[in-house]
Amino acid sequence: MKHLEELQTLLLLGTDRTPLSKDLLEYLQEADVALTEHPEKSAAAALVYFRQWRRAGFSLEQWKGEMPVMEASASGELECGAASARCLQEILEGKYSDALGEWVHLLLQAQQVLPREALPTLFQRSLSDPELWDTIEPAIGGRGQWLLQQNPLWRPLSDVRADAAWGTSTGSARLALLRSMRKQDAALGLNQLRNSWDSEDPAQKAALLAELSHGLNSGDEVFLENCLQERRKETRQMAAELLACIPNSGLTQRYLGYLQDCIELKDAKIALNLPAEAPEAWRKDGVETSGKAPYSFTQRSAWLFQLLRRLPPKFWQTKWGLEPLQAIALFAQQDREESWVQALTDASLLHHDLVWQEALAEWWLNQPHASSWQTSTGRQLLQGLPAASLEKLLPPFLQKQPYLLEEDQVVTYLLCANAQPWNEDLSLALIQPFKRYLAGADNPVWNIWHYARLLKALAYHCPPELFIPLNGGWNVDSPLWQRWQAEVERMLAVLQFRGKMHKSFQQNT
Numbered sequence: 486m487k488h489l490e491e492l493q494t495l496l497l498l499g500t501d502r503t504p505l506s507k508d509l510l511e512y513l514q515e516a517d518v519a520l521t522e523h524p525e526k527s528a529a530a531a532l533v534y535f536r537q538w539r540r541a542g543f544s545l546e547q548w549k550g551e552m553p554v555m556e557a558s559a560s561g562e563l564e565c566g567a568a569s570a571r572c573l574q575e576i577l578e579g580k581y582s583d584a585l586g587e588w589v590h591l592l593l594q595a596q597q598v599l600p601r602e603a604l605p606t607l608f609q610r611s612l613s614d615p616e617l618w619d620t621i622e623p624a625i626g627g628r629g630q631w632l633l634q635q636n637p638l639w640r641p642l643s644d645v646r647a648d649a650a651w652g653t654s655t656g657s658a659r660l661a662l663l664r665s666m667r668k669q670d671a672a673l674g675l676n677q678l679r680n681s682w683d684s685e686d687p688a689q690k691a692a693l694l695a696e697l698s699h700g701l702n703s704g705d706e707v708f709l710e711n712c713l714q715e716r717r718k719e720t721r722q723m724a725a726e727l728l729a730c731i732p733n734s735g736l737t738q739r740y741l742g743y744l745q746d747c748i749e750l751k752d753a754k755i756a757l758n759l760p761a762e763a764p765e766a767w768r769k770d771g772v773e774t775s776g777k778a779p780y781s782f783t784q785r786s787a788w789l790f791q792l793l794r795r796l797p798p799k800f801w802q803t804k805w806g807l808e809p810l811q812a813i814a815l816f817a818q819q820d821r822e823e824s825w826v827q828a829l830t831d832a833s834l835l836h837h838d839l840v841w842q843e844a845l846a847e848w849w850l851n852q853p854h855a856s857s858w859q860t861s862t863g864r865q866l867l868q869g870l871p872a873a874s875l876e877k878l879l880p881p882f883l884q885k886q887p888y889l890l891e892e893d894q895v896v897t898y899l900l901c902a903n904a905q906p907w908n909e910d911l912s913l914a915l916i917q918p919f920k921r922y923l924a925g926a927d928n929p930v931w932n933i934w935h936y937a938r939l940l941k942a943l944a945y946h947c948p949p950e951l952f953i954p955l956n957g958g959w960n961v962d963s964p965l966w967q968r969w970q971a972e973v974e975r976m977l978a979v980l981q982f983r984g985k986m987h988k989s990f991q992q993n994t
Contacts, residue, residue, distance in 0.1 A: 491506060491509055492509065492528065492531055492532065495528055504524060505524055505527060505528065505531075509531070510527075513527070513530075513531055513534065518530050518531060518534045553631070553634070553635060555627070555628065555631045556627055556631070562597075562598045562626045562627060562628060563596065563597045563598065564597060564598055564599070564600050564601065565592055565595070565597045565598075565599070565600055565990070566989065566990075566992070568985075568988075568989035568992065569588075569591075569592070569597075569986070569989040569990055570600045570602075570603070571989075572588060572982070572985065572986045572989055573588055573599075573600065573603055574603075575982070576588060577603065577606060577607075580982075581979060581982050581983075583941075583945050584945060584979070584982065584983060584986065585617075585620060585621075586620055586904065587906075587945070587983065587986070588986060589620055589621060589623070589624050591986065591987065591990045592624050592990070593623060593624055594990070595990050597624075598624055598625065598626030598628065598629070599621065599624050599625055599626065599629060601628060604625065604628070604629050604632055605632075607621050607625075608629075608632070608633065608636070608639045608642060609639075611642055612638065612639070612641070612642065618642055622642075630643065651666075651677050651681070652681075656689075659689070659693070660689075660692055660693065660696055663677070663678060663693060663696045664696045664699055667696060667697065667699040667700045668699050668700065671699070671700030671701075671702060671704070671705075672704060674696075674697070674699075674700070675697065675704065675705055675708060678693060678697070678708075679708050682708075687716070687717055687720075688717075690712075690715065690717065690720045691717065691719040691720045691722075691723045694709070694712060694720065694723040694724055694727060695723055697709070697727055698727060698730070701727060701730060701731060702731070703731055703732075703734070705727070705731065706728065706731055706734055706735065709724045709727050709728050709731075710724075710728065710735070710736070712724035713725060713728075713736075713769065713770060713771050714769070718773060721771050721773075722771060722773070724771060725770065725771030725772075725795060726795060726835060728771075729795035729796065729797075729835065729836075730835060730836065736770055736771070737795075737796065737797075739766070739770055740770070740792050740795065740796055741796070741800070743764075743766075743767060743792060744792060744796070746758065747759050747760065747789060748789070750805050750815070753815075754815070754818065755815050755816065755818070755819055757786075757789070757819075759785045759786065759788070759789060760785070760788075761785075763785075763788055767788060771791075772788055772791045772792065773787075773791065774788060786824075790824065790825075790828050793825065793828035793829065793832065794827075794828040794829075794831035794832050794835070795832065795835065796832060797832065797836045797838065798812075798829055798832045798833050798836065798838055798841040799838060799840070799841070808844075809840060809841050809844035809845075810844050810847065810848060812829075813826060813829060813844060813845060813848045814848070816828075816829060817848075817852075822856070823855065823856060823857035824857075826845070826848075826855075826857040827857045827860055827862070827863070829841065829845065830845055830857060830860070830862050830863050830866055831862050833845060833866065834862055834865060834866055834869075839871070839874070842866050842869075842870060842874070843870070843874050843877070843878065845858075845863075845866060846858075846866065846867060846870060846874065846878055846895075846899070847878055849863075849867075849895045850878065850882050850895055850896060851882075853894075855895065858895045858898070864898070864902065867895070867898060867899045867902060867903060868902050868903055868904070869903075870899070870903055870905070871905060872905040872906055872907075872908075875899075875903065875905055875907065875911060876907075876908050876910070876911060879896065879899070879900070879911050879914070880908075880910040880911050880914045882896060883896070883911070883914035883915060883918075884914050886918070888918075889918055889919065889922055889933055889936070890935075890936075890939070891935075892932070892933075892935040897935060897938075897939065900915065900939060900942050901938045901939065901941075901942050904946075905946070906946055906947075906948075907943075907946045907947050907948070908948070909947075909948055909951060911947075912943060912946075912947035912948065912951055912955075913951075913954070915939065915943060916943060916955060919936060919939075919940075920958055920959065920960075922965070923959065923960060923963050923965045923966055923969055924959075924960035924963055925960070925963065936969075936972075937972050940972050940973065940975070940976040941975075941976065941979075943955075943976060944975070944976040944977075944979035944980050944983075945979060945983070947980070949980060949983045949984035949986075949987050950984075951980070952977070952980045952981055952984055955976075955977065955980065956977055959973065
């Protein structure tokens with residue numbers, strides 16, 4: 486801060502030994518600091534002034550030069566109304582932080598952009614929170630894009646600049662540039678990567694290949710086939726997974742041929758006929774034939790696992806004429822630790838097959854002792870299910886439950902971890918058994934504190950219109966009410982806030 490060091494020295498030594506410099510006096514006069522004839526009083530006034538700047542966080546320097554011009558279209562964008570902006574302020578202050586995604590969704594639905602006064606705070610927080618940036622980026626508008634370029638610290642948040650050069654980019658900037666090129670022109674992005682492939686950092690090659698998933702098409706196949714012979718394991722595996730996602734790719738057809746010889750259905754059971762030694766053709770096609778086997782597999786089973794997790798799961802419907810749930814049950818019989826179910830989980834995510842993802846979620850819901858949902862890809866699948874899948878699977882399941890949900894059930898994880906909105910049926914199916922429990926349970930259950938998380942999920946996901954029915958029907962005279970009163974009231978407060986938030990956008994529109 487300008488002149489602060491000089492003032493600190495002056496206060497240590499005393500104004501009789503070190504007078505206020507001419508420079509400092511002029512600076513304070515320009516800042517309208519009230520000075521007197523007594524140096525010690527002027528120093529005290531200066532100290533108050535600098536203390537206020539320190540509380541503000543930094544001292545603003547005078548702008549020199551021409552102000553950058555903002556496009557006319559940006560200045561004409563419709564910002565949200567004052568009531569919506571106040572709701573955003575409450576969210577940013579931390580009272581209802583989990584409502585930000587819904588607030589932005591309502592903002593975009595109303596074809597509005599973020600209020601200008603909130604942009605600096607959001608940009609600053611986004612520097613250390615990529616998920617926040619993903620949430621707000623669609624809503625910053627032209628004004629936000631202009632503002633990003635005015636602060637060098639914020640520029641990494643913006644899209645790849647037009648003058649970025651492929652030959653000089655490195656690290657994450659290189660990945661971002663390739664992603665941008667693939668989205669605009671997939672062939673151009675592939676050509677750039679292919680031309681520089683031999684000189685690329687081997688440690689970053691797998692990450693570069695992953696960016697080809699944007700705009701992936703049959704034109705990428707030849708290049709990816711060559712990448713199957715790369716020295717690094719992670720690069721070979723990424724190439725194999727991308728090839729498996731290209732419809733009717735040569736790799737997929739070869740995998741199907743390998744499976745014809747080593748897996749079949751006999752007497753409603755799966756029979757395996759694995760080779761004693763890893764075929765050389767498998768190794769050349771991205772199957773890792775050495776190293777530690779994943780999960781509970783032997784090394785030979787691990788070869789088959791790699792084939793299964795890359796093939797489109799609907800192949801089993803065609804091959805055996807079975808529905809997804811039937812096929813899942815057959816694979817589950819093969820291994821009590823559900824390693825084959827894990828392969829199907831990976832495949833359904835790799836190929837974005839919602840039918841199989843729903844089938845796997847339904848299978849887990851109806852298998853009380855299932856464990857494969859607890860893997861990283863199992864949790865990823867549950868987190869990514871759309872609202873329509875929740876509405877289809879969960880209300881019937883919850884209505885059949887005679888008791889409160891347990892903490893380690895897949896349904897509890899699904900309700901707490903999935904961010905999709907709930908419909909009325911799902912919301913009421915969750916809360917009604919809990920209301921009955923608080924109203925008259927003779928034998929209180931002590932291990933249901935996970936219902937605090939479920940109540941929070943209900944508050945942020947259920948329709949705000951349910952405030953009135955959720956606010957009523959609580960037995961406040963029950964001995965259990967006092968223990969849960971704070972959690973219930975917190976849930977209702979969030980729901981009331983969300984109702985106010987929705988209303989603010991409706992009024993503004």
